[in-house]
Amino acid sequence: xxxxxxxxxxxxxxxxxxxxxxxxxxxxxxxxxxxxxxxxxxxxxxxxxxxxxxxxxxxxxxxxxxxxxxxxxxxxxxxxxxxxxxxxxxxxxxxxxxxxxxxxxxxxxxxxxxxxxxxxxxxxxxxxxxxxxxxxxxxxxxxxxxxxxxxxxxxxxxxxxxxxxxxxxxxxxxxxxxxxxxxxxxxxxxxxxxxxxxxxxxxxxxxxxxxxxxxxxxxxxxxxxxxxxxxxxxxxxxxxxxxxxxxxxxxxxxxxxxxxxxxxxxxxxxxxxxxxxxxxxxxxxxxxxxxxxxxxxxxxxxxxxxxxxxxxxxxxxxxxxxxxxxxxxxxxxxxxxxxxxxxxxxxxxxxxxxxxxxxxxxxxxxxxxxxxxxxxxxxxxxxxxxxxxxxxxxxxxxxxxxxxxxxxxxxxxxxxxxxxxxxxxxxxxxxxx
Numbered sequence: 001x002x003x004x005x006x007x008x009x010x011x012x013x014x015x016x017x018x019x020x021x022x023x024x025x026x027x028x029x030x031x032x033x034x035x036x037x038x039x040x041x042x043x044x045x046x047x048x049x050x051x052x053x054x055x056x057x058x059x060x061x062x063x064x065x066x067x068x069x070x071x072x073x074x075x076x077x078x079x080x081x082x083x084x085x086x087x088x089x090x091x092x093x094x095x096x097x098x099x100x101x102x103x104x105x106x107x108x109x110x111x112x113x114x115x116x117x118x119x120x121x122x123x124x125x126x127x128x129x130x131x132x133x134x135x136x137x138x139x140x141x142x143x144x145x146x147x148x149x150x151x152x153x154x155x156x157x158x159x160x161x162x163x164x165x166x167x168x169x170x171x172x173x174x175x176x177x178x179x180x181x182x183x184x185x186x187x188x189x190x191x192x193x194x195x196x197x198x199x200x201x202x203x204x205x206x207x208x209x210x211x212x213x214x215x216x217x218x219x220x221x222x223x224x225x226x227x228x229x230x231x232x233x234x235x236x237x238x239x240x241x242x243x244x245x246x247x248x249x250x251x252x253x254x255x256x257x258x259x260x261x262x263x264x265x266x267x268x269x270x271x272x273x274x275x276x277x278x279x280x281x282x283x284x285x286x287x288x289x290x291x292x293x294x295x296x297x298x299x300x301x302x303x304x305x306x307x308x309x310x311x312x313x314x315x316x317x318x319x320x321x322x323x324x325x326x327x328x329x330x331x332x333x334x335x336x337x338x339x340x341x342x343x344x345x346x347x348x349x350x351x352x353x354x355x356x357x358x359x360x361x362x363x364x365x366x367x368x369x370x371x372x373x374x375x376x377x378x379x380x381x382x383x384x385x386x387x388x389x390x391x392x393x394x395x396x397x398x399x400x401x402x403x404x405x406x407x408x409x410x411x412x413x414x415x416x417x418x419x420x421x422x423x424x425x426x427x428x429x430x431x432x433x
Contacts, residue, residue: 010149044065246282253292
């Protein structure tokens with residue numbers, strides 16, 4: 001089979017060190033390793049440039065990095081850099097929080113919307129100034145989010161109708177936190193992109209159902225995010241805290257929307273029963289929401305066990321996960337927001353460590369189903385709080401006792417399950433149409 005000539009548009013891409021850049025980078029890498037010719041369009045300005053990611057980009061044929069346009073240049077001049085990452089803030093009183101959060105979401109989404117328009121402007125200029133013939137490509141792939149990639153996809157399909165457009169959605173465009181000011185336009189763009197694209201890809205069934213609402217199922221499929229075995233090359237061993245029972249959480253807490261309180265509650269109870277020596281325990285955190293984590297832990301007087309790494313390089317992040325005993329993932333699930341499976345979860349699978357999942361919300365979650373059916377850890381769902389509280393305590397107690405005996409944790413997924421999330425295998429699903 002002749003190689004495909006692919007134009008891949010992703011606002012976030014290597015060497016940007018953010019969870020949103022991993023999926024498009026790995027997809028492009030493994031498409032190129034399948035002997036396809038892949039040209040990538042991204043932004044030159046990387047908020048968190050990480051040299052560890054540079055190697056992944058070397059596989060693509062041409063990486064086109066667009067300069068800031070007039071809108072972003074103006075914003076930077078007066079307000080500083082535009083970032084998609086959460087910033088640490090003080091924990092606000094509950095009476096103030098709703099109004100403050102609504103204003104914050106409007107501000108953040110407004111900046112991202114303007115930067116996406118800016119990305120489209122620069123993309124159009126690039127095509128015009130460099131006399132790019134889009135007809136040389138037989139496939140267009142866009143990765144949402146942020147919105148800029150999708151806008152460029154719509155524009156490309158408008159001027160080059162014969163190109164086969166694969167639209168990849170890491171998230172729905174519209175969710176509970178979407179500001180009312182942007183909800184109408186994002187709803188229209190979500191409907192327009194699903195109509196115009198030739199193939200639709202989602203990371204979970206829940207996301208696919210939320211976006212499509214029963215439409216376009218004939219051209220839609222789920223392609224999970226995954227891990228890359230090559231990321232384990234040259235991982236360092238961090239001896240600090242190696243004699244501790246090490247629990248690690250890496251990522252955002254979304255201003256407290258994600259909570260880890262059930263773990264602190266379980267540790268507190270086990271300590272009070274003299275089952276666990278709390279001095280043996282260290283809770284690693286890496287991210288920008290340490291204030292929220294300390295607030296949660298302090299309810300159980302366990303803030304002293306927290307080790308805050310703050311923002312980590314990609315290499316250090318992999319090292320911390322590799323040297324942990326237990327990895328923690330937290331998410332939410334509700335009738336309006338189902339199918340949330342954080343990208344960090346599939347990255348955790350790379351390390352073959354037990355995973356404790358904490359799920360807020362009122363409905364059974366996709367995360368709980370995956371963890372329970374494949375015996376890769378333990379899940380606490382607030383929806384089943386009464387039953388899950390003793391289950392979580394029992395799980396931690398059992399693993400802690402194995403730790404004292406210097407025995408490995410129990411982690412027994414099937415090889416078929418484990419390979420399902422390997423990017424080297426996943427990529428074969430993408431070009432089936």
